[in-house]
Amino acid sequence: MKNRMIKLMKIKSTLCLVSLLISSQVFAKNADKFPEFSWDTMPLYMHVWKQTSYTAAEIEFLAKFPLITLEKAQGQKEGTVQQGTLKAARAIKELNPKSKILYYKNIVIDWKSGVSKQLESISGGYLQAPDGSYPVVNPNSKAKFFDISKEEVRRWWIKDAKSMLTDPSIDGVFIDANIKVLIGSYFGKGKKLGDEKADALIDGYHKLLTGINNEFRDDNIILANILRARFENAGLEYMEYFDGSYFEAFEHNVGGVSKPDYVVKGIEAGQKAAQDGKILAFTAGLGKALAKDSSGIGLDEARGKLASLEHVQKRLDYLMAIFLTMAEKYSYFFPTDGYGVTTDRKGNQRNRTWMHTFPAFNNRLGAPKGPAKRNGYVFTREFEYCSVYLNVETEEATLKWK
Template structure:
């Protein structure tokens, strides 16, 4: 790649990323971070607002944030959107909604509970019923939405748009876009197609200036064309964190960038089941996980940097709660990074060592031994 023509938006194959005007600002000056968090009990303090806004220009409020303090999660989102915008007007803040689980934290979903749902037959029709038992499908009493119901799809799109509009958010993070296809294998293809149609309808109703981010959507062929951004969640040490999958994801990140879409590379050390956390609980476990996250940062950071493209963001911690990473200081992520000097290189053909150069850092990773090194210049 000719270094003289490299810019912040140069993709690793030499082409240029074409951002939309409603995207967040992007820079390689330091590691670009995305933050996603929630505390169901309360709103953020001014100090927490400041810490998070200094880390990132791109954040999301989790599904239950501040619902106990303010009554409903959309109230929590509205409160925090205003708080972040007051000190950082250009920050992009996303609302959260789930397309599979009927989490009862918003006013829109408050009646999807075991003690209320029978009083709302019009809502009960939106849920999946076990064909053998006739009972509502659930996980820990959280019901499952039925994407194959057209009335549900219309209600869901209107509900998500209402939440985004009410909160003043810059878009929405949509979680769990599988439609529970494994519960009805004979209709799995229909579920996939219908999920794509529902996301297309949502994007249309949100408006052209709102970000639609789909979790784990990079390879959902019916969803990917209509979204603006996707997350690689890395929820399994043996599946999503495998050396084979990480290699596929670096190719995905290139494809996503060439499509002019945002990607988020999210890692959490909680999936490692490290010996340092065995038998621990409560604050002892949280403290051990924080320490583990600091010890393992270099490897996961290197995994991100090997495949990172313009508008690819890094998210790190050990969970989705406010106290599981967003408030932790990781000094390495604030070191001057600089522009990438081309694509990654595979050290040995068919091997699992990779390198990549940035203006201010040399990156090496071995995804087989799960080791990484970021050498700062």
């Protein structure tokens, strides 16, 4: 135990040195790589996948967003995810060249994204338990994990990302599952790999992110699923690696912390990141929270599907108020019923928010008159055309549009 603690302290010391290096070198970046931004109305984000190609109407809808992540299953029924992503991205760019489009790449999970054959050729490329078995993401998935503690695997990761980022239609990379690596117990205990391997993965993570920054950061957006109140410093301790953060499981409190305190910690982390000039892609589900998520330990977003949009206004107002309490320039909002564009057997769209624009998104917003004010669990903030009241203890909010 003592040796493990010493090793973890060394990893944290290395992270501090890396952060200083990134701050001094990488942050001499090209501001043009950031998305367009306006306070005129609610600034919006899109995070989506469709296993087939988008229709012309769908491309027209997507082209309205300044920032888009094309998720891990994009176009896979018509080829590889890489091919599907590029086909969609190029079509969007034809309508809106200013839209910034991100390629999804998981930091540790092999979602069979079209480059797995290269990974399979790497000896020991997949994580393997001491009993010889290969851990998988969950019982319903056969997706295995790749071993980023190995230098050859890290080189493979960067090579694949580079093959996409060299295309003019791709403006950056969305990096997922950071939390699974950084919460060492997920692999150490949950996947039965042991503490030593979990620590090696954390060390490999920092080496990989350093390589990603050195290779891509100057000209590409590096966005991550990273801000989370479960971290000691809510994920801010890792933000030097990234241009911004997406949000997931924002309200799922862990570690004995009350839900209101957990949400407050997340809001304050979002405020700090936004005030530091980071991109916020605040994504939150409109459906009812589920008791258990796919990770089994609350690492992923877990919400039920909506039957309709008839009774979502209270939830939508609450999420908009959370977002507006944090938002600064380069903050974007996405309330969702899921990321997939899928239909049922009758051809009806399962995703109730797809191709839907909530009326409030057309309201004039205007620039904030200052940062949000906090009184216990209550936040208030004034915008030019909107007054925001947020109570995270009662989960109530009021938006007064002028």
